[in-house]
Amino acid sequence: xxxxxxxxxxxxxxxxxxxxxxKDINMEIKSKxxxxxxxxxxxxxxxxxxxxxxxxDLIEGAxxxxxxxxxxxxxxxxGTDVVSLRKxxxxxxxxxxxxxxxxxxxxxxxxxxxxxxxxxxxxxIVEKSLKNSALWEEVKDRLDTSALDLxxxxxxxxxxxxxxxxxxxxxxxxxxxxxxxxxxTSRIEDLMKDLAENYTIVIVTHNMQQAARISDRTGFFLMGxxxxxxxxxxxxxxxxxxxxxxxITGRFG
Amino acid sequence: xxxxxxxxxxxxxxxxxxxIVLFVLFYIIYDIVSKGLSSINWEFISQPPRRGMTEGGIYxxxxxxxxxxxxxxxVSVPLGMFGAIYLNEYAKKGRLSRLIxxxxxxxxxxxxxVFGLFGVALFVQWFNFGPSLISAGFTLGLMTLxxxxxxxxxxxxxxxxxxxxxxLALGATRWETIxxxxxxxxIPGMMTGxxxxxxxxxxxxxxxxxxxxxxxxxxxxxxPFSQFMALPYHLYILATQHHNISxxxxxxxxxxxxxxVLVLLINLTAIILRIKYRKKFENK
Ligand SMILES: Nc1ncnc2c1ncn2[C@@H]1O[C@H](COP(=O)(O)OP(=O)(O)OP(=O)(O)O)[C@@H](O)[C@H]1O
Ligand SMILES: [Mg+2]
Numbered sequence: 197x198x199x200x201x202x203x204x205x206x207x208x209x210x211x212x213x214x215x216x217x218x219k220d221i222n223m224e225i226k227s228k229x230x231x232x233x234x235x236x237x238x239x240x241x242x243x244x245x246x247x248x249x250x251x252x253d254l255i256e257g258a259x260x261x262x263x264x265x266x267x268x269x270x271x272x273x274x275g276t277d278v279v280s281l282r283k284x285x286x287x288x289x290x291x292x293x294x295x296x297x298x299x300x301x302x303x304x305x306x307x308x309x310x311x312x313x314x315x316x317x318x319x320x321i322v323e324k325s326l327k328n329s330a331l332w333e334e335v336k337d338r339l340d341t342s343a344l345d346l347x348x349x350x351x352x353x354x355x356x357x358x359x360x361x362x363x364x365x366x367x368x369x370x371x372x373x374x375x376x377x378x379x380x381t382s383r384i385e386d387l388m389k390d391l392a393e394n395y396t397i398v399i400v401t402h403n404m405q406q407a408a409r410i411s412d413r414t415g416f417f418l419m420g421x422x423x424x425x426x427x428x429x430x431x432x433x434x435x436x437x438x439x440x441x442x443x444i445t446g447r448f449g
Numbered sequence: 450x451x452x453x454x455x456x457x458x459x460x461x462x463x464x465x466x467x468x469i470v471l472f473v474l475f476y477i478i479y480d481i482v483s484k485g486l487s488s489i490n491w492e493f494i495s496q497p498p499r500r501g502m503t504e505g506g507i508y509x510x511x512x513x514x515x516x517x518x519x520x521x522x523x524v525s526v527p528l529g530m531f532g533a534i535y536l537n538e539y540a541k542k543g544r545l546s547r548l549i550x551x552x553x554x555x556x557x558x559x560x561x562x563v564f565g566l567f568g569v570a571l572f573v574q575w576f577n578f579g580p581s582l583i584s585a586g587f588t589l590g591l592m593t594l595x596x597x598x599x600x601x602x603x604x605x606x607x608x609x610x611x612x613x614x615x616x617l618a619l620g621a622t623r624w625e626t627i628x629x630x631x632x633x634x635x636i637p638g639m640m641t642g643x644x645x646x647x648x649x650x651x652x653x654x655x656x657x658x659x660x661x662x663x664x665x666x667x668x669x670x671x672x673p674f675s676q677f678m679a680l681p682y683h684l685y686i687l688a689t690q691h692h693n694i695s696x697x698x699x700x701x702x703x704x705x706x707x708x709x710v711l712v713l714l715i716n717l718t719a720i721i722l723r724i725k726y727r728k729k730f731e732n733k
Contacts, residue, residue, distance in 0.1 A: 251618060256542060283620030293611035295630060306619040309629070355615075362619055 208262035232407035235417030286364030292351035294343035306362035485702030513677035520586025529597025557595035585661035600642020637726035
């Protein structure tokens with residue numbers, strides 16, 4: 197497939213005070229594809245994700261240079277409505293962060309913020325989002341219990357459901373399967389493939405097989421640089437860079 | 450062996466410090482109860498003073514202290530909450546917020562008699578409220594502001610940042626995030642801290658001395674602009690200004706007892722609130 201470009205990143209640099217966490221990143225993320233980001237810990241994957249929905253704005257001392265265009269709109273230009281940007285670009289955090297509310301209220305949080313009050317509409321959204329994140333069967337009888345009582349893996353799926361409930365265009369997922377067992381993981385992977393029919397997905401993963409299984413394109417980060425970005429088959433079968441090959445084959449940490 | 454002894458004596462010193470605190474508290478309570486309890490009866494808490502305060506009760510002072518504490522709360526709790534929300538949620542860590550914090554710290558150190566003089570200048574004279582409940586309440590409100598702001602900020606700090614970020618990432622505005630995802634968790638803590646500050650204010654004499662407390666008024670204040678009697682001031686008069694101090698000494702102790710019970714009741718509210726909300730958190 198040769199979809200159109202959804203996100204275009206040009207010469208992106210990101211600094212935390214004096215430390216440069218991203219160095220001159222160029223990347224085109226295609227619409228309705230799954231893009232996987234891989235690389236060793238601390239190489240800047242989460243930082244890169246946060247550049248795409250301007251969550252770095254919230255970090256004191258973070259500074260960004262370069263251009264990030266979503267649907268041909270530069271999201272760092274003056275006057276950008278950050279609130280609607282974040283509605284459009286959903287995010288699942290590396291650490292599951294359920295709110296200390298009921299399961300139902302967690303999922304309904306976003307829709308309510310965006311003005312949906314009708315109870316039956318909310319019920320529908322909650323059910324659909326939980327089904328999509330493969331959590332519905334486990335929690336359908338206790339939607340009004342606290343989300344903090346869920347297991348770590350369930351919390352991760354809850355956070356996915358919560359992000360889906362606002363129907364974003366783009367979904368950024370930071371290691372969404374890190375606390376999941378193989379069954380739940382494969383359900384999340386199936387889910388992502390389904391979601392990719394309608395959404396553009398960017399996923400950070402430390403699991404090479406996962407990246408290979410589900411993604412259309414893969415980017416390999418190393419110390420703040422995007423070493424290689426290509427179709428997933430190419431990256432995994434005949435990478436252009438020696439460093440990429442070393443990383444994928446596990447020859448380096 | 451010597452390390453063990455060091456440890457032993459260290460512990461003993463620490464424990465002693467703790468016990469001294471306990472002893473002082475109980476001694477004060479014991480002293481007041483033993484000397485004041487016999488003068489307390491229904492008349493004492495339901496009647497105004499009579500015969501130059503040698504007979505009758507302290508009803509107007511109880512009511513006055515209650516009213517002035519309510520006004521204090523109305524001033525200092527909202528201001529403290531809003532100030533804390535601004536400082537913790539909105540203000541960038543820059544010059545201005547450093548300046549405000551410094552002001553709060555210094556305000557906390559200003560002696561209460563100075564607040565009293567300031568209240569005279571600002572509320573009694575400048576705003577022309579006269580010596581009144583409202584002047585005294587506002588003065589006490591400003592005096593407790595550092596406590597309510599600090600308590601509120603501490604409460605906001607206990608709300609994990611992940612709740613804010615999670616909400617913002619869903620496209621909520623900052624204010625929506627604070628309103629729906631931060632305040633509900635912080636308000637119990639804000640309340641407990643603020644109430645403890647109010648309990649302190651209820652027992653203050655100096656700030657109300659010139660701003661509205663009256664030596665003797667046989668009736669209750671009928672508007673916020675009336676002068677009023679207050680327990681701490683009444684106690685101060687009975688203990689030091691009365692023409693027949695030895696005769697009114699039991700009444701002074703009884704007044705102290707009522708004041709202490711009142712303050713403990715206020716503190717108890719704070720404690721109950723805290724326990725109730727802690728339970729609620731633990732269930733979740
Ligand atoms: N808030 C911050 N302030 C300062 N430095 C930061 C901050 N967040 C990240 N960094 C630094 O930026 C670099 C990239 O961090 P980032 O979290 O993006 O890595 P990552 O690739 O997501 O790692 P991991 O796989 O462990 O999650 C690291 O060196 C990190 O120490
Ligand atoms: Mg990360």
